[in-house]
Amino acid sequence: MSEEFKVEIVNPEKSFLVKDDVSEVVLPAFEGEMGILRDHISIISFLKPGIIKILSKSGDENYYVEDGIVEFKNNNLSILTSTVFNLADMDKSKQQVLLKEAEEEANKTDINDQSKYLADQKVEVLKTLN
Amino acid sequence: MASLDDLKKRIASVKSTQKITKAMKMVAAAKLRRAQESAEKGRPYSEKMNNVILNLSNGISDKENAPKLLSGTGQEKTHLCVVMTSDRGLCGGFNSNIIKKAKSYFAKILDEGKELKIITVGSKGNDQLKRVYGDKIIENISFKESKNANYFDADKVGKMVIQKFEAGEFDVCTIFYNQFKNVITQIPQAQQIIPLNNEGEESNSEETYEFEPDEDEILSNLLPKNISTQIFKAMLENSASEQGSRMSAMDNATRNAGEMVDKLTIEYNRSRQAAITKELIEIISGAESL
Numbered sequence A: 001m002s003e004e005f006k007v008e009i010v011n012p013e014k015s016f017l018v019k020d021d022v023s024e025v026v027l028p029a030f031e032g033e034m035g036i037l038r039d040h041i042s043i044i045s046f047l048k049p050g051i052i053k054i055l056s057k058s059g060d061e062n063y064y065v066e067d068g069i070v071e072f073k074n075n076n077l078s079i080l081t082s083t084v085f086n087l088a089d090m091d092k093s094k095q096q097v098l099l100k101e102a103e104e105e106a107n108k109t110d111i112n113d114q115s116k117y118l119a120d121q122k123v124e125v126l127k128t129l130n
Numbered sequence B: 001m002a003s004l005d006d007l008k009k010r011i012a013s014v015k016s017t018q019k020i021t022k023a024m025k026m027v028a029a030a031k032l033r034r035a036q037e038s039a040e041k042g043r044p045y046s047e048k049m050n051n052v053i054l055n056l057s058n059g060i061s062d063k064e065n066a067p068k069l070l071s072g073t074g075q076e077k078t079h080l081c082v083v084m085t086s087d088r089g090l091c092g093g094f095n096s097n098i099i100k101k102a103k104s105y106f107a108k109i110l111d112e113g114k115e116l117k118i119i120t121v122g123s124k125g126n127d128q129l130k131r132v133y134g135d136k137i138i139e140n141i142s143f144k145e146s147k148n149a150n151y152f153d154a155d156k157v158g159k160m161v162i163q164k165f166e167a168g169e170f171d172v173c174t175i176f177y178n179q180f181k182n183v184i185t186q187i188p189q190a191q192q193i194i195p196l197n198n199e200g201e202e203s204n205s206e207e208t209y210e211f212e213p214d215e216d217e218i219l220s221n222l223l224p225k226n227i228s229t230q231i232f233k234a235m236l237e238n239s240a241s242e243q244g245s246r247m248s249a250m251d252n253a254t255r256n257a258g259e260m261v262d263k264l265t266i267e268y269n270r271s272r273q274a275a276i277t278k279e280l281i282e283i284i285s286g287a288e289s290l
Helices: A092-106 A113-129 B004-059 B094-111 B123-136 B151-166 B215-288
Strands: A005-010 A015-029 A032-036 A043-047 A050-056 A061-065 A068-073 A076-080 A084-086 B078-084 B115-121 B137-141 B172-180 B186-194 B210-212
Touching: A005 B004, A015 A043, A015 A076, A015 B004, A043 B004, A043 B215, A050 A113, A061 A113, A068 B004, A068 B215, A076 B004, A092 A113, B004 B215, B078 B094, B078 B123, B078 B151, B078 B215, B094 B115, B094 B123, B094 B172, B094 B186, B094 B215, B115 B123, B115 B151, B123 B137, B137 B151, B151 B186, B151 B215, B172 B215, B186 B215
Parallel strands: A005 A076, A043 B210, B078 B115, B078 B172, B115 B137
Antiparallel strands: A005 A015, A015 A032, A015 A050, A043 A068, A050 A061, A061 A084, A068 A076, B172 B186
């Protein structure tokens, strides 16, 4: 019995990534990090800003996401997100731009608690990358 | 009958018009391919989103306290209509079809004594609607600078709609756009996005999900995103439809121009022949009278 399942990352413009030899995915779920293995129970959850780790035979990959919804069903993991970057393709200047944007957002005073929390998260994650 | 010179000039002008329409057709065809591609690529996202929401709303325990974006405000007094059209003309019936559809809906709403508010996306729709419904248009957005439909623009419209909804400015929201079927056929659509109308759609899975955090929280996070997604989908369909519509319109125009050139050429040849015959008759009758 294989230990692999399929993962698909979709953004509004296109299907960003499809991989079907994945052994584990670690997601920055809203209530904490969540690891998904084969035959996980069907689950729907949403993401906070963070890093998605995809572990597979062909090598590990890391993606930065700002938001998203995950659905796991029948060993298919779908991740819907509006902002996703492959960390391998992301250089320092791009990170700086994102960090600056996030910091500006976090320093706004007229936003509600939840957006404030999300913006803080963004800053935190981006800082650890540098 | 027009003089030979006039005919010659007309033929030349029709020919140059034909060149323009032909070029526009080619450009539209190239753009269509790209627009169609991105419309197809965008489909998985909106389909998945729809699916998740379907699963969620089936799983929701307390229907009474469901988020307002899903269940509505409980009344239907004020209708907001988002009419999505193109920024450029010369695309056949593309814009008129949406406007026609929208206008019949507006008339129905006003007949029922309900209040109507309009947001126009794209300048062509605004131009056509402001004559009759000028006082109802509350917002006019145009993405002339954006080359392709992108999610960022759609999100802007989506956020605006949600903000207005939360401020209690309307109860029901409907978007109007052209659905791309193929190059010749585009179907004007009216799609209600608030409250979300998915009755009659059965969830295809019997599966029960685990939710983390609970359904309500996920739903209230997800529904605003869904609005933007639906608007983005409409924008993608619209841009493919626009190019398709323009392509077939320009194809027709090119063909018509060709027919016109043929007709004018025949007329030109005839009058030339007539002039020659006339001259011959004059010469012959002149020679006879000697």
